[in-house]
Structures are given as C-alpha cells and as structure tokens.
Amino acid sequence: MKTLFSNLIQKEGYVFRLDDIAPNMNWKMMEKVKKLFNTYKVKPIIGVIPKNEDQELKSYPMCAFNFWSEIKNLKNQGWEIAMHGYEHLYNKQNNKKDYMGYGGNTEFANFPFEVQLNKLKLGMQIFREQNISVKVFFAPNHTFDQNTIKACKKIGIQSIVDGYGFIPYYENEIIFIPQLFYKLVSFPFGIQTMQLHLNYFTEKDYLDLEKFIKKNEKKIISYNEACSMARNDLKDKVLRVFIKKVLQLKRAII
Numbered sequence: 001m002k003t004l005f006s007n008l009i010q011k012e013g014y015v016f017r018l019d020d021i022a023p024n025m026n027w028k029m030m031e032k033v034k035k036l037f038n039t040y041k042v043k044p045i046i047g048v049i050p051k052n053e054d055q056e057l058k059s060y061p062m063c064a065f066n067f068w069s070e071i072k073n074l075k076n077q078g079w080e081i082a083m084h085g086y087e088h089l090y091n092k093q094n095n096k097k098d099y100m101g102y103g104g105n106t107e108f109a110n111f112p113f114e115v116q117l118n119k120l121k122l123g124m125q126i127f128r129e130q131n132i133s134v135k136v137f138f139a140p141n142h143t144f145d146q147n148t149i150k151a152c153k154k155i156g157i158q159s160i161v162d163g164y165g166f167i168p169y170y171e172n173e174i175i176f177i178p179q180l181f182y183k184l185v186s187f188p189f190g191i192q193t194m195q196l197h198l199n200y201f202t203e204k205d206y207l208d209l210e211k212f213i214k215k216n217e218k219k220i221i222s223y224n225e226a227c228s229m230a231r232n233d234l235k236d237k238v239l240r241v242f243i244k245k246v247l248q249l250k251r252a253i254i
C-alpha cells in the first residue's frame, strides 16, 4: 500500500499552519515557537483573524506591542500570512453542506454568497489598510462551501489551506493545500499541513513539536514550495475521493 501511494505521489513534505493569530493569544508560546522556527528555518503559514470578536480568544493576553507591526515583521521573515475568517464568530450551525462535509458551526458555509463576499471584503480591507498583501485563506472550524471559494477568488485569494488529499491540488481555479490531521503525524508520503493551535499548547506539545521538527527538518517546506507542487491529475482526484470517504467513515464510527 505504502509503495503504491509513494509511487503515485512521489513527493513528501510538511507545511506548518498556525491558527488563531490575533492581538489576544498565547504570546509566550508564540515567542518560543518563533525562536524554534527561526532556528530550523521553518516558514509557516499563519492564520491571522482580521477583526477578532471571538470572546473565547479574547480571554488570552493582549500583545504588549503593535500587533500589525509584528505581523509585518513575520511576513518580512518569509512567513505566509493567511486570512483566517473575518471575526472568527462561527455560531451558525451548518448541515454538513460544507466543502469538507464536517458540519459543525460556521462563519461562512451556507451563508448567501453576498454575505460571505462582504465578510471577506471587510477582512481584506483591514489587511490592505495595514499594507499586508494576502493571497491565502482558511475558515474557522474548517467550514466553508462553494460560495466561499467563489467569494475568495473575487477578492484575489489564490489558495485555501484545507482539503482532503496527499498533494496540493487545483480545483475551481484555486489551489488547495490539504490538511488531514490535527496532531503531528509523520507521514511516509505526500504533502501535509500540520495545524498548530498555540493557545492550547502545553510544554509537552512544545517538546513534541521540537522533536518533530528536528526529525523532519529536511522535509519541512514553505507555502510557496507547497503551491509549486499543486497539480490536477485524475489519479490524485481519485485518491482524494477515496481518502475523503475513508476519513468520513472513520469519523462516523468513532
């Protein structure tokens, strides 16, 4: 099985995605992870919430410096800035009609196109005011739909960090960088996004991350490297449908 997949995919690597980057967050852990990433030259994608209104996230400490200057510094270091929703308010239930088929609460999925476009435009405006160009998006709670994709394209978003699959792929003229796992998982083939929520990070999580990076140093790639591998083969499409079914079945059983 492993050889079959390896032959089909012929690439392997990891991209890091940091979620919930906002003025209120676990900055102490962010500082530690930043140092670790700098040591190993890891260039992650960071999901910045343009206008955080999420009360749970607001309970974290406020940064003692100018938030947007810090985001610009990170961008200048080669970190990729993504728009992570608009206000991070995902209180509307969606009935598994989202792209990933997860269901769950959402800030985007099942909302009319115009409403979604408006949220994305307002979010993009905030980045523009700060002179930060953004071409990547990922939705709070992984919930988005075809209208989100359409609206993303309209505001100049070129890629979404989410999706099933083992290699970045084109669909509806947008690049998807797959994100299958919520834990650090060593994978023998394919390109995977490792999602990190620093707000919930414990010391042990940090040490596990350090170990993972040391072990996989040569396989960690940047956003641009991941995008350059995007393809649109029929065999990848078949694999995506297969993995989607397997993972959805697994979720239904557990």
Ligand SMILES: [Zn+2]
Binding pocket: 019, 020, 084, 088, 139, 140, 141
């Ligand atoms: Zn989030």
